Amino acid sequence: MKHAVEFDRVCRSYGAVNAVDHVSLAIREGEFFSMLGPSGSGKTTCLRLIAGFELPTSGRVLIDGVDASRLAPFERNVNTVFQDYALFPTMNVLENVAYPLMIKGVAKRERYARAEEALAMVALDGFGSRKPGQLSGGQRQRVALARAIVGRPRVLLLDEPLGALDLKLREQMQGELKALQRQLGITFVFVTHDQSEALSMSDRVAVFAKGRIEQVDTPQALYSQPASRFVADFVGTSNVVDGELAERLTGRKGAFAIRPERIRLGRFDGAISVRGVVREVAFLGPVNRVEVEVAGQRLWAQLPSYALQMPEVGTEVELAWEGDAAHWLLEAA
Amino acid sequence: MSSMAIPHSTTAAHKSLARRVSALLYRRSTLALLLLLTPPLLWFGVVYLGSLLTLIAQSFYTFDDFTMQVTPEWTLANYRALLDAANLDIVLRTVSMALAVSAMSALLAFPLAYYMARYAKGSEKAFFYVAVMLPMWASYLVKVYAWTVLLAKGGISWWLIEKLGLTPAYEWMLTLPGIGGSTLSTSNFGRFWVFVYTWLPFMILPIQAALERIPDNLLAASSDLGARPWQTFVHIVLPMAVPGVVAGSIFTFSLTLGDYIIPQLIGPSGFYIGNMVYSMQGSIGNMPMAAAFTVVPIVLIGVYLTLAKRTGAFDAL
Numbered sequence: 001m002k003h004a005v006e007f008d009r010v011c012r013s014y015g016a017v018n019a020v021d022h023v024s025l026a027i028r029e030g031e032f033f034s035m036l037g038p039s040g041s042g043k044t045t046c047l048r049l050i051a052g053f054e055l056p057t058s059g060r061v062l063i064d065g066v067d068a069s070r071l072a073p074f075e076r077n078v079n080t081v082f083q084d085y086a087l088f089p090t091m092n093v094l095e096n097v098a099y100p101l102m103i104k105g106v107a108k109r110e111r112y113a114r115a116e117e118a119l120a121m122v123a124l125d126g127f128g129s130r131k132p133g134q135l136s137g138g139q140r141q142r143v144a145l146a147r148a149i150v151g152r153p154r155v156l157l158l159d160e161p162l163g164a165l166d167l168k169l170r171e172q173m174q175g176e177l178k179a180l181q182r183q184l185g186i187t188f189v190f191v192t193h194d195q196s197e198a199l200s201m202s203d204r205v206a207v208f209a210k211g212r213i214e215q216v217d218t219p220q221a222l223y224s225q226p227a228s229r230f231v232a233d234f235v236g237t238s239n240v241v242d243g244e245l246a247e248r249l250t251g252r253k254g255a256f257a258i259r260p261e262r263i264r265l266g267r268f269d270g271a272i273s274v275r276g277v278v279r280e281v282a283f284l285g286p287v288n289r290v291e292v293e294v295a296g297q298r299l300w301a302q303l304p305s306y307a308l309q310m311p312e313v314g315t316e317v318e319l320a321w322e323g324d325a326a327h328w329l330l331e332a333a
Numbered sequence: 334m335s336s337m338a339i340p341h342s343t344t345a346a347h348k349s350l351a352r353r354v355s356a357l358l359y360r361r362s363t364l365a366l367l368l369l370l371t372p373p374l375l376w377f378g379v380v381y382l383g384s385l386l387t388l389i390a391q392s393f394y395t396f397d398d399f400t401m402q403v404t405p406e407w408t409l410a411n412y413r414a415l416l417d418a419a420n421l422d423i424v425l426r427t428v429s430m431a432l433a434v435s436a437m438s439a440l441l442a443f444p445l446a447y448y449m450a451r452y453a454k455g456s457e458k459a460f461f462y463v464a465v466m467l468p469m470w471a472s473y474l475v476k477v478y479a480w481t482v483l484l485a486k487g488g489i490s491w492w493l494i495e496k497l498g499l500t501p502a503y504e505w506m507l508t509l510p511g512i513g514g515s516t517l518s519t520s521n522f523g524r525f526w527v528f529v530y531t532w533l534p535f536m537i538l539p540i541q542a543a544l545e546r547i548p549d550n551l552l553a554a555s556s557d558l559g560a561r562p563w564q565t566f567v568h569i570v571l572p573m574a575v576p577g578v579v580a581g582s583i584f585t586f587s588l589t590l591g592d593y594i595i596p597q598l599i600g601p602s603g604f605y606i607g608n609m610v611y612s613m614q615g616s617i618g619n620m621p622m623a624a625a626f627t628v629v630p631i632v633l634i635g636v637y638l639t640l641a642k643r644t645g646a647f648d649a650l
Contacts (some may be wrong), residue, residue: 020425050556051553051557052556053553053557069632073553073556073557074556074557074558074559074560074561078557079557079558080553080554080557082550082553084548084550084556085551086548086553086554088554088555088568088569089573090569090572090573099555099560099568100558100559101559102568102648103560103564103568104559104561147558148558151558151559278387
């Protein structure tokens with residue numbers, strides 16, 4: 001099967017620092033693929049390696065099955081939506097969007113028609129004659145998007161494009177991006193440090209840490225079967241139980257992750273249960289978060305706030321979860 | 334340190350007064366602004382605009398050729414005199430030199446400014462700043478006199494051209510009408526050369542500042558969207574550098590228009606606007622005519638700025 005983008009043992013180092021460390025990766029055609037990780041994890045460098053702004057120190061980057069490792073950005077059929085939009089201030093919106101077509105030598109009438117069409121796709125028809133400086137952040141974002149898709153690239157790269165928008169607008173844009181991707185059928189590679197954004201939009205997510213990929217999987221699998229402690233912690237919140245407590249509860253050595261929403265108060269049949277002391281209770285709206293200390297480890301439980309009377313801090317409670325709620329982690333040790 | 338200490342009570346009193354003033358200025362921010370702005374506004378209003386308006390008014394005064402007296406009677410005679418063949422000749426000579434100097438300065442300054450703005454870092458950048466401004470630390474007169482020697486027949490330029498085997502080309506150039514002369518130091522080309530040398534820093538620095546303001550990711554975006562480096566240069570870098578080029582050319586243009594030393598020391602005979610103003614007010618005492626000549630550069634710069642604005646050169650500012 002041909003992949004839209006493929007990384008073959010790619011390294012990118014700056015002096016002694018390995019920003020990207022032996023990353024191998026295959027992004028499928030037409031996929032909405034996210035690269036998720038904290039800042040400095042190498043996700044943006046990977047995006048820039050696809051765009052051609054960075055060249056690999058070793059390894060190969062393939063685009064459409066062809067080795068693109070040494071190609072300049074203008075020789076690659078991929079376009080980028082930049083974090084701060086990077087609109088050209090000397091041009092109006094229409095000229096910005098028509099820019100890639102002008103570079104390709106498309107006739108004036110046709111390129112403006114196609115630019116108008118792209119603007120309509122991002123619901124900005126009629127804004128063509130404005131200058132980027134006269135637009136709001138959300139509108140600039142849409143212009144950057146229209147400019148990046150007008151030439152129908154094979155792959156669209158999005159570098160934290162929603163980072164600068166406020167929450168409501170961000171949620172709206174998430175839906176629109178997903179719809180646009182379905183409509184165009186272009187492969188989207190989306191870089192973000194926001195795990196909820198990655199989970200809600202993506203077909204698959206690669207979780208980055210320290211220049212390496214921790215796990216590549218569907219959002220559901222990432223959430224329910226995190227491969228490592230890092231993924232369990234970074235994607236959603238998780239309790240990681242290890243050491244003596246893990247062995248006492250399950251009779252097995254190692255570490256397992258359990259999601260806070262799978263933990264309940266009380267004792268019931270077929271469940272693993274454990275006693276602990278309540279250390280903190282926080283009201284979060286739909287849920288309450290309860291922190292319980294069990295044998296020197298802290299466990300978070302997330303309990304619906306409508307149902308129960310919350311336990312008092314300092315009292316002893318019983319926590320329980322079903323056996324299949326726990327997920328064993330692959331630990332390097 | 335202890336011997337220098339101010340008695341405690343004085344410090345406290347001092348502090349409280351200073352604090353009261355600070356608090357007052359903080360509460361009444363208009364008062365603070367007024368205090369800050371009054372001196373420069375007075376300076377600007379009286380010294381700049383006042384003298385400029387006086388100058389323009391003077392250009393409409395009457396000069397009596399017979400008594401050599403200036404009388405405050407309004408007349409357009411000075412401006413009519415500007416259109417006399419001899420005077421018009423001076424204006425055209427000055428303006429064409431100023432245009433040529435500005436164009437050449439921009440051409441020479443651009444690559445250097447580009448390197449300074451986009452590639453030079455740290456101490457290398459500091460070196461370029463110093464190197465560009467160092468010539469301005471030396472007296473302008475000394476430099477121009479030095480050039481008369483450098484360009485003279487048998488001078489260093491002559492020697493260099495000979496060593497490079499360019500003597501035939503050099504001699505051919507000196508025969509060209511309007512450019513040549515008997516030697517470099519009495520040719521229009523020599524004058525042009527020294528003008529460019531003298532005003533080049535005034536072109537480099539504004540272009541450098543304009544280029545420095547271009548965010549890297551605009552260039553990245555352009556190449557990402559398929560533009561080759563020369564296309565990025567033409568479509569993104571140049572338009573954004575225009576305000577810098579315009580600012581620099583205002584310097585080179587108006588400095589050339591107003592100069593009277595270089596035309597006097599280097600190049601063929603024939604007055605420039607600056608020489609004309611100098612002799613009109615200095616030896617003849619015809620202030621109104623001198624003022625009328627001075628208005629020419631002001632009007633030209635005004636027209637130039639209007640045209641530049643109309644092409645959208647300042648839209649991105």
